Amino acid sequence: MRDQQPGAGPAERRLTTKEAAEVLGVKPETVYAYVSRGQLSSRRVPNGRGSTFAAEEVEALARRNRRESAASPALGGELSVRTHITLIEEDRYYFRGVDATQLAARHSYEEIAEWLWTGQMRPGVSFAAPEASVAVARRAVDALPEHAGPADRLRVAAIAAATADPLRFDLSEDAVLGTARTLVPTLVAALPPVLGRRRDEGPLAHRLWPRLSGRQPDEASLRVLDTALGLLADHDLAASTLAVRVAASARAHAYAAVSAGLGVIEGPLHGAASGLAHRMLLEVLDQGDAGPVIAEELRAGRRVPGLGHRLYASEDPRARALFALLEEVPGAAPALAAARDVMKTTARHTPLHANVDLALAVFTVSSGMPATAGETVFAVARTAGWIAHALEEYGERPLRMRPSGLYVGPRAPRPLPE
Missing domain, CATH: 1.10.230.10 (Cytochrome P450-Terp, domain 2)
Structure with a gap:
């Protein structure tokens, strides 16, 4: 179809959603996903339902997708990593084969974390943070300027806690599991409370609440928070999780791997x-x-x-x-x-x-929380998944997460610059 604005130059060729999907070789729903990610622009059909897309823009995206696919033909243009942790298919997702939404509805965040790490359910499990780790993490976080964001505080807390753990370089499964069970509550304990009242016992969601809101929580709100933590615990190879696996592939310890994930989530397309x-x-x-x-x-x-x-x-x-x-x-x-x-x-x-x-x-x-509260919930929740992926990566060949660059710069060799 053709579409031309009054006073414009030559008519711009426009495609329907179905036509754009055919050019891109995807489903119509994926075309709108490209729009939501800013990779395509759309225009509403006047006096009708649906949208149209500039043919030139669609074709450019199709060419770019083909180039990326050609760069990694064995992987279909994307990095693929074998994992036992999370499966996403047919608008559902699963933790170790179990529907994640059902897990979050029936189990606490701590129980879901254990399931991700070990494949075993431990009813009533609770995490405790060592006093020494909490003390050093709090001092580091308290030294940050007031405008520091959630990822800043949590990243600093993770690195500070690492300095209090002389055994952090032990990457055996038991040692990393021990780190996991103390690091998550340490991160929460290091966050400053909204009204100066700390709570460092009970379920993790109960401890996190006073770091997010100055209101007294009701049971329904605490259930939402605990469920949100469980639902967000992992989501396959999201950008931050890939960063964690790269760090673990280089045999960075668990604190450093989690810090790598925290460094990625601040983007507006991820944790923020x-x-x-x-x-x-x-x-x-x-x-x-x-x-x-x-x-x-x-x-x-x-x-x-x-x-x-x-x-x-x-x-x-x-x-x-x-x-x-x-x-x-x-x-x-x-x-x-x-x-x-x-x-x-x-x-x-x-x-x-x-x-x-x-x-x-x-x-x-x-809940009367600041706009940054969602980022805090996301980061604390995803720590469980990051550690699960780090554990999995420690069992793989070291430094395997090393893709090759596809050089497209000037032809070499070139003379030295003047």
């Missing part, structure tokens, strides 16, 4: 994404309508946060599980309504479903 959704929901609540807020996002050339996921054609199963629990949280109704308004408004433009960042934003907004 829920903060963008949090701010958007506050604007919707302030204006009473998602329309102008979404319009401003699109006008600025930004994708709407909290929508779409490259691995799920329909709703993110993590979001679905959290939305169901949030219905039971006192005071969550306004934020839930704002999220539904966002989904309804954007559905007119692009059929993208809610992802876990939007559900996490509903939780943080309704």
Whole structure:
């Protein structure tokens, strides 16, 4: 089909969603995933449903995908790593073969962490942090400037805790498991409480709450937090997890491997994404309508946060599980309504479903938490998965995570520069 704006030059060739999918060799849902990731731009069909795409842009993306695939023909253009930890398929995901949403509904975060690490369920397991590790981690975190973000604090806490562990270079399975069971609670204990009241006993979610909110928690809210930690514990080879495996491949100790993961999650497309959704929901609540807020996002050339996921054609199963629990949280109704308004408004433009960042934003907004709280939850939760992947990588050949660069620079040799 052809589409031309008034006063424009030669008509720009436009493709329907089906045509774009055929050029790219993907499903129509994947075309919208490209849009959500900023790799394609779309234009709404006037007086109709659906979108169109610039043929030149679609063809350029197809060429780029073919080049990347040619660079790694054996891997289909992507790095593949054998793993026993997480499987994602058909809009569901599994931890060691068990539906992860069912695990999170029935087990605590600590129990899920043990399942990821060992493949064994330990009902009622609790993690304790050594006093020496907590003391040094707190001193390091307390020395940071006030504007330090969650990833800054947790990264500093991890490295500080490492200095208090002279056995950190022991990479045997038992030693790393011991580190795992103390590092996670140490990271939480090192975070400053909102109102100066620390809690360092009980389930991890109960200890984390006062580091996120100054409100007194209710049981429904604590259940959402514990479930969110379990749901976010791992998600296959996300960017941060790949960084952890690279570090573990070089035989970095567990503290350093976790630090590598923490260094990656600050990006707006990863751990910090829920903060963008949090701010958007506050604007919707302030204006009473998602329309102008979404319009401003699109006008600025930004994708709407909290929508779409490259691995799920329909709703993110993590979001679905959290939305169901949030219905039971006192005071969550306004934020839930704002999220539904966002989904309804954007559905007119692009059929993208809610992802876990939007559900996490509903939780943080309704709990009186700062926009950075979702990033803290994500980082603490994902520590379990990072350590599971590090454990798995320690059992592989060292330094195997070493891809070869595809050089595309000037032809060599060149003369020395003047």
